[in-house]
Amino acid sequence: MTEEAGRRADREVNSRIEKFRDLQPQARCEAVCTAAGLAREDQEVFSGRDALPLALANGMIENVIGKFELPLAVASNFTVNGRDYLIPMAVEEPSVVAAASYMAKIARGCGGFFTSSSQPIMQAQVQVLRVADPFAARHRLFAARDELIGMANERDRLLVALGGGCPGHRSPSLRGLAGWPDGGSAFTGRRARRHGGQCGQQHGRDDRAARRRNHRR
Known part of the structure; x- marks a missing residue:
């Protein structure tokens, strides 16, 4: 991670973007990048243009004949362990992102979500x-x-x-x-x-x- 990328990662994010749903895709992307402190070149990544070259896809799995795209959205309002996050979601089903954002908004009023995890250890047999x-x-x-x-x-x-x-x-x-x-x-x-x-x-x-x-x- 570069020093600049490290500074962006440590930047405080406000996941509450007013009237986010009413914006057009380009305006939403700009709002997300502004809230997250992303640079202009980062916005281009979200467009998905040439994100997966066919030659690279052909080396990932067998019998490749093309590529398949999904909409990329952002769920807002999330507060996790006391810190705000904008959650990227690539889904095709309507209402999933809206439901996630709405429930996060409700939880936000109570302090958001709190998580914990155990060590990444599997048990063998x-x-x-x-x-x-x-x-x-x-x-x-x-x-x-x-x-x-x-x-x-x-x-x-x-x-x-x-x-x-x-x-x-x-x-x-x-x-x-x-x-x-x-x-x-x-x-x-x-x-x-x-x-x-x-x-x-x-x-x-x-x-x-x-x-x-x-x-x-």
Whole structure:
């Protein structure tokens, strides 16, 4: 980001533009650029002329035959975490931008919107099959925690260098299912509940089938 762009980003914006809806597109663009402190060349970007050259589009996806345009609008009146924002929206459905702006106007009178977020960390899963003793396997996995984290981070050193990878600041969550014909199954990760539900249903069907066989005998 250039020094000039940094100054623009730090500029206080007033997202409340009076009679914004009554203006013509060019006048709206000028009003937005004035409120956001954008330069004249920035206004040209909003026109969309040559924003996506066909050659560039052809390199983005397969079997390109042309380009498709959507209207670019700005939702006004937004105050988020005590700061005003003009929200760009590229949509084709009527009333969406108007509804967003209207609700933002109502919320604005109460201080606007307040947001928070957790760290950008995803939870992975590991599936272990044919485990005779899931509880002992759990302890072995915990004992090898640092080694497993190191192996995971060795797979993509660039990702780790850029701040990603496996942080390892949380202990793994492991769920076990014992009593399976194959010796048991253990699951780790967020999707364990989904797999556990599917496995539990299958296990119930196996039990019912075994009871029917014993009844016939």
